[in-house]
Amino acid sequence: MIRKLAVTLVAFFAASIACSDTTFVSCTPQQENVIEFAYSQAFSRAKDSEIRVGNTPSYVRWFGTWTQTREDLVKEKLSAIIANALISTPEFRCRTATHPACVGNRYAAVDLGTSFEVEICPRFFGQVAGGDRTGVLIHEIAHFRMGANAGVDKCYGAVGPNNCLDLATTDPDAAVNSPDNYRLFIGNR
Numbered sequence: 062m063i064r065k066l067a068v069t070l071v072a073f074f075a076a077s078i079a080c081s082d083t084t085f086v087s088c089t090p091q092q093e094n095v096i097e098f099a100y101s102q103a104f105s106r107a108k109d110s111e112i113r114v115g116n117t118p119s120y121v122r123w124f125g126t127w128t129q130t131r132e133d134l135v136k137e138k139l140s141a142i143i144a145n146a147l148i149s150t151p152e153f154r155c156r157t158a159t160h161p162a163c164v165g166n167r168y169a170a171v172d173l174g175t176s177f178e179v180e181i182c183p184r185f186f187g188q189v190a191g192g193d194r195t196g197v198l199i200h201e202i203a204h205f206r207m208g209a210n211a212g213v214d215k216c217y218g219a220v221g222p223n224n225c226l227d228l229a230t231t232d233p234d235a236a237v238n239s240p241d242n243y244r245l246f247i248g249n250r
């Protein structure tokens with residue numbers, strides 16, 4: 062009986078070790094390390110930004126004129142980003158530059174309406190304009206349907222420094238549903 066239990070336990074541990082491999086698809090060991098390191102910073106960075114939610118200069122910069130309703134929405138979405146960064150283990154798929162997910166010179170992508178599957182483009186491993194790789198992953202987490210579910214992109218900070226600043230000024234309701242505004246707010250840019 063004891064021997065049978067031991068065999069079962071060995072099988073269980075072997076299965077859990079095999080499982081951790083499925084977190085990456087088509088990535089080299091070096092790419093896996095780069096992604097893993099960037100992702101490991103996401104939780105603490107998002108958590109540290111919580112204190113700036115409210116009528117603060119940082120909030121107003123990225124989410125526009127303060128209202129209680131919008132603050133509540135930002136709190137809700139930020140909590141979802143923090144929770145996902147802490148407990149979710151997305152599947153990271155390393156794609157080639159010609160893969161449909163990587164067209165338009167993207168760093169990474171998540172299909173709208175999905176969660177936990179992140180397409181990583183070759184550009185992710187180079188210099189990230191106006192940010193860093195952890196920020197890119199925070200942007201993608203903001204897309205997760207089972208989470209912040211921030212919807213379609215309304216601006217990209219990488220297009221130009223004012224792209225998402227302008228959105229916050231002209232359309233705060235869009236800014237509080239814009240993945241890149243969460244990235245920039247969390248990054249305290």
Ligand SMILES: [Zn+2]
Nearest residue numbers: 200204214240
């Ligand atoms: Zn996006």
